[in-house]
Amino acid sequence: MSNSKKESKSDLSTESKSSGVKMKKELSLLDGVAIIVGVIIGSGIFVSPKGVLLSSGSIGQALIVWVLSGILSMIGALCYAELGTMIPKSGGDYAYIMEAFGPLPAFLYLWVALFVLVPTGNAITAITFAQYIVQPLWGNCPAPYEAVRLLAAATTCILTVINCYNVKLVTRVQDIFTATKIFALLIIVAAGIYYLCTGHVEHFKDPMEGTKWQPGYIALAFYSGLFSYSGWNYLNYVTEELQDPYRNLPRAICISMPVVTIIYVITNVAYFVVLSRDDILSSEAVAVTFGDKMLGSFSFLMPLFVAFSTFGSLNGAIFASSRLFFVGARAGHLPRAICLIDIKRLTPVPSLVFMCIITLALVIIEDVYTLINYVSFVEALFIALSVTGLLYMRWTRRDWNRPIKVNILLPIIFFIICAFLVTFPCYVSPVEVVIGSSFIICGIPVYFITIGWKNKPYWLSKIFNDFNNGCAKLFMCVPAEDDLIKDL
Incomplete structure (x- = not known):
């Protein structure tokens, strides 16, 4: 019996090595920049200007929030480059x-990311895409809820x-639509600069009027800005698929974040030059309202570009x-089952499918700003917890190799600001x-039922095993190569 087990293990190990069932390092520096810029510039710049202005109370403070949000994100990105x-x-x-x-x-973290952070962000982006595509068909009337969803x-x-x-197809789609969305924002910026040069500065005469100074x-x-x-x-989620991550991860961050910050600030200036405070607060789609006022017969392009973005x-x-x-x-x-890989395409199909299902469940929620x-x-x-971990490991893992080591003040500043963002909304949005x-x-x-409980009853273990085996057969997937060898 023992010899047969050894032979079985040897065969499986040899098979896994030869099959090479694992995700490949296919992401270049350009792909990394496209992922960061492409993910950041999505629904936010077309939805959040209203939310930032609503909570800030004034155009001046809203612009300050946009600038500081970019700086804070850059500090966070540098801390994450070290991590x-x-x-x-x-x-x-x-x-x-x-x-x-x-x-x-x-x-x-995984628990809230699986059910709140990731699918909610994806749902907001999908809803925004649908609103910009559908809205022109209904003119000035609100698009039907069912059609958008x-x-x-x-x-x-x-x-x-x-x-x-296919991963390559994903990166090609990402590269194309990243270029498209930057082009759309450049149109907004160019139109705003033209409007400003014609002497329209009335919205900036008292930029701090109505400012809400309460910390909450x-x-x-x-x-909304962040x-x-x-x-x-x-x-950082796909480091293992990035070519030369020690070099390309920090370079992609240092290229992407300043570009995004500059584009965002200039875009908001363009919004505020053309649209009044009341125009923005009454608009469901700021970019479309902007296009209707500035682009004339070409205003139909703005919803299209936003949808691409x-x-x-x-x-x-x-x-x-x-x-x-x-x-x-x-x-x-x-x-x-979620860490299985498609044997032909080498993509994590079960993970993608499960995330899609949860996102579809959240798409039905109506109030985007509450989300x-x-x-x-x-x-x-x-x-804040991740950055605390960076500070903690500076003390407990002093001998670890750090190809990038940021000034200690950066994670401290970032932690303090995150603590502020976590604490003060308790008074305004309890x-x-x-x-x-x-x-x-x-x-x-x-956690304690599914992971911490080591001696689970047979029936519960059988449910878990049947689920995993069923997914493997349904999706034609196997464990990643490294995991298969490790388990043997």
């Missing part, structure tokens, strides 16, 4: 929290299929975030904070 090159694993925050604080905090769901499914099919409202303004910059850490952003988010759940499952914190508040609070909390915190706490019993 990503010190811990060159896919999974982003999950991998860093696991190394610093252990399995329970890492699982809680059905198109959002169909788009999510189409992009999931593309991501399941400032934090909420940053929530939502537009969200995605700056997505390349959100389509590319959703594509990049689906690609990157699916790797987060793949890594979590590989570590045993999600069903093993942003839920996501921003939870995301700020765990990003419902969102309580719901977000409650969902995190709910993950603790789930």
Whole structure:
């Protein structure tokens, strides 16, 4: 019996080595830049200007929030460059929290990312895409809820299929739509500069009028601003597929973040030059309102460009975030089925499908701005935890290799600001904070039942095994090569 087991293990090991069933390093520096820029420039810049202005109260403070949000995101990205090159694993925050604080905090991040952070962000982007595509068909009347949601769901499914099919196809789609969305923003900027040069400065005569100085409202303004910059850490999710990550990860960050910040600030200046405060606050689609006023007979192009932008952003988010759940499952914190790889296309098909299902469930929610508040609070909390891990490992892992080592002041400043963003909204949006915190706490019993409970009853273990085996057969997938060898 023992000899047969050894032979079986040897055969499996040889087979896994020869088959090479694992994801490949196919992402170049250009692909990395396209992923960061493509994911960041999505629905946010077309949705969030209204939210930032609503919480800021004035045009002047709104612009300050946009600038500081870009700087804060750049500081965070540099901190993550150190984390990503010190811990060159896919999974982003999950991998860093696991190394610093252990399995329970890492699982809680994975828990909220799986059910809140990632699918909610994807749902918002898909809904925005659908609204911009459908709205011109109804003119000045609101587009039907059902039409918008059905198109959002169909788009999510189409992009999931593309991501399941081929990584190269995904990166080509990303490159094309990243270029398209930058072109759309350049049109807005050019039109705004033209309008400004003709002497229209009336909206900037008293830029700080109506400013809301309460810390809670400032934090909420940053929530909307930082939502537009969200995605700056997505390349850390796919580090294992990035060519020469020690070199290309920090370079992609240092190229992408200044470009995005400059584009965002100039775009908002263009919005404020053309549209009044009341115009922005009454608009459901700021970019479309801008196009109607400035582009004349070519105004139909703006909804089209915005749709391209959100389509590319959703594509990049689906690609990157699916790797987060793949890594979590590989570590045993999600069903093993989610870390299976398609034997022909070498893509994490089960991870992509499960994420698509959860996103479709969230697409039915109506209030986009409430979703942003839920996501921003939870995301700020765990990003603060990741940066705390960076500071903690500076002390406990002093001998670790750090190809990039940022000044210690940067993670300290970033942590303080994240703590502010987590704390002060408790006074202004207590419902969102309580719901977000409650969902995190709910993950603790789930962890102890599914992971911490080592001697599970037979019937529960059988359910898990049957589910994993069923998914392997359904999707024609096998474990990644490294995991198969390790388990043997």
